[in-house]
Amino acid sequence: VCSSDLSNPSMIKNELRVLQLNCRKSPDVTETLLNHPDTAEFDILLIQEPTINFYAQTARHRDWTPYKPTRKHEDSEARVQFRSTIYTHRRIDPSRCRQVHCPSSDVTAILLKTLHAPTLIFSLYIPCVTGTQSDSEEADKRLKAIRSTIENTIVELDREINILIGGDFNRHHPLWGGPGMVSTAHGEADEIIQFMTHFGLDNHIPRGTPTWIG
Numbered sequence: 001v002c003s004s005d006l007s008n009p010s011m012i013k014n015e016l017r018v019l020q021l022n023c024r025k026s027p028d029v030t031e032t033l034l035n036h037p038d039t040a041e042f043d044i045l046l047i048q049e050p051t052i053n054f055y056a057q058t059a060r061h062r063d064w065t066p067y068k069p070t071r072k073h074e075d076s077e078a079r080v081q082f083r084s085t086i087y088t089h090r091r092i093d094p095s096r097c098r099q100v101h102c103p104s105s106d107v108t109a110i111l112l113k114t115l116h117a118p119t120l121i122f123s124l125y126i127p128c129v130t131g132t133q134s135d136s137e138e139a140d141k142r143l144k145a146i147r148s149t150i151e152n153t154i155v156e157l158d159r160e161i162n163i164l165i166g167g168d169f170n171r172h173h174p175l176w177g178g179p180g181m182v183s184t185a186h187g188e189a190d191e192i193i194q195f196m197t198h199f200g201l202d203n204h205i206p207r208g209t210p211t212w213i214g
Contacts, residue, residue: 018045020167048168071102071107073105123166171188174207
């Protein structure tokens with residue numbers, strides 16, 4: 001998870017609790033997450049690879065409002081139409097939150113009214129590394145979509161905003177990789193690091209934390 005400066009708790013009424021998880025398309029994982037009592041402590045869930053039903057809808061729950069990408073998959077016949085969702089807990093006043101368009105079927109975005117400045121929140125999925133030139137293109141394509149959404153939102157609101165991005169980046173880097181990260185993974189996340197630098201985003205995962213456990 002990376003964000004602009006959200007360290008001041010007075011920026012949000014109390015504090016904003018966010019959970020990010022890749023559900024690996026599992027109905028059991030998704031349903032357990034939404035129903036588990038500990039999950040109710042969070043305000044926002046940033047989910048990647050959610051379970052999707054025949055009607056291209058993700059799981060529903062009375063306590064959670066789901067958002068899916070506004071951009072449809074380029075292939076209308078694709079088996080997986082989107083790979084990210086956002087859930088907001090019912091304690092968040094609907095008048096404080098609205099969906100924002102992002103031109104990628106793997107990115108979901110919402111705008112949350114917070115005390116000092118609105119917060120633009122993204123759930124992002126980037127496909128796994130394949131060892132080909134397309135790896136860089138896949139990451140760059142999704143980051144460009146997020147960038148355009150950020151820039152359009154700033155123009156629309158005519159003010160500064162906070163940015164929070166959580167997702168499955170499927171890229172390794174010493175900034176967040178665990179001790180088992182192989183040296184061949186260096187350079188995988190160059191586009192992400194450049195993107196973070198451009199928008200002044202901070203990494204919220206402590207250095208050396210494993211982001212995947214097999």
